[in-house]
Ligand SMILES: NC(=O)C1=CN([C@@H]2O[C@H](COP(=O)(O)OP(=O)(O)OC[C@H]3O[C@@H](n4cnc5c(N)ncnc54)[C@H](O)[C@@H]3O)[C@@H](O)[C@H]2O)[C@@H](O)CC1
């Protein structure tokens with residue numbers, strides 16, 4: 001199935017190779033023509049971003065190096081001071097790159113020497129592209145470390161060397177670039193951490209590959225168009241048709257979380273919101289949430305939901321269109337047992353967040369297997385690590401692999417939060433947030449996200465679309481909240497207040 005309109009396709013290295021082959025074999029576009037356009041585009045990116053001073057190209061032996069040679073020629077012909085350094089001997093280069101070498105006017109390329117980077121105004125990384133696999137090997141590894149250590153900014157051809165174009169994983173040395181000139185379409189690894197941190201700004205270069213290629217990408221960026229899919233209130237709307245969300249959670253000392261989830265759901269357009277929380281804490285919600293309903297649930301006498309509360313919880317959610325389980329729930333064993341009992345029995349779309357996720361740790365498959373309605377899990381790396389019983393550092397190293405694994409095991413949609421929030425479907429499709437809302441790096445913004453997604457699902461949006469609309473609206477709200485003064489000092493309540501503006505964008 002092709003990607004929805006609101007997703008901007010991202011390609012894996014193998015898909016890009018397939019498209020290249022198709023363009024060459026089926027559309028009879030010559031390799032050197034593609035390389036010419038890639039090099040010209042790269043030269044354009046360099047001219048725009050570094051309009052003066054010496055440009056030092058560092059070229060590998062594959063076509064990525066060939067693109068660099070073309071760009072070096074274009075810039076020399078335009079009068080720029082250009083030097084070309086080769087990582088491998090010229091005769092080791094592929095035939096297409098060698099052909100470009102012959103056309104290079106002026107000084108001949110020389111073997112790579114770290115000292116030559118000192119005179120660069122800008123360095124162009126053409127060492128490894130989509131043909132790279134595994135950790136950079138000698139001599140590329142040393143060269144990459146030298147480029148990383150150099151003072152001048154680096155612009156990457158297609159993908160920063162050392163970053164896996166398909167996964168964003170970085171196994172060895174890699175170069176932090178100010179920008180990456182992505183040929184034809186951006187590669188997945190430019191948008192997934194840690195690769196995203198190396199890519200810098202992504203400039204797309206059209207290399208003349210026509211539409212209709214063979215690849216069916218299964219990953220893409222979430223675009224603003226997803227907000228056009230959000231159902232809006234109209235003349236015939238009622239509070240119930242606007243979306244009825246029920247939030248189950250809260251514990252002594254953790255009453256802010258469900259309160260923020262509730263407010264976020266309301267600000268995201270839900271017309272009717274209920275909070276089900278430990279009975280002794282009811283008053284704290286009643287005074288804060290003027291527009292929400294509050295249901296006191298059985299507790300252990302110390303402000304924690306009790307496992308005996310299963311039937312009252314099911315009664316509280318009976319009229320909801322979507323349920324959010326977990327904000328402020330706590331790690332109390334009784335409350336965790338309640339979450340495990342409740343999750344399979346909720347017959348509407350369910351969002352599981354925070355300590356609700358911890359209740360599922362290591363039992364994802366068993367607990368969610370019986371659910372007849374879609375489930376959305378919203379972990380950060382630590383929570384995903386606990387769900388899959390792996391170290392959170394391991395999750396951070398291979399975010400794409402782990403989010404897909406969790407979605408496949410649980411048959412749920414998994415939203416792995418971060419600057420590159422990843423929304424994985426059980427099918428393996430992944431939607432990626434552009435991110436860049438540092439104001440969201442503060443307590444409570446996760447509770448806000450689960451409330452927004454809850455509202456989208458309660459409005460009846462298909463689950464992947466609803467999760468992505470929630471992620472996008474949350475991101476925009478984080479940016480809007482930071483607009484007057486920058487990201488520092490933004491609090492989750494500001495993000496909630498910015499949701500209506502974010503959703504109207
Ligand atoms: N028709 C095409 O294939 C086109 C390719 N283009 C460019 O070509 C790139 C892909 O070119 P290639 O497939 O030639 O591959 P690359 O240029 O990415 O480099 C692969 C070369 O590096 C070596 N290598 C692979 N992994 C390594 C590692 N871990 N450590 C050290 N050396 C390693 C390989 O032996 C091979 O010689 C794209 O990223 C793009 O820049 C563009 O020129 C447009 C057309």
Ligand SMILES: [K+]
Pocket residue numbers: 064125126127128129156157158159160161
């Ligand atoms: K590169």
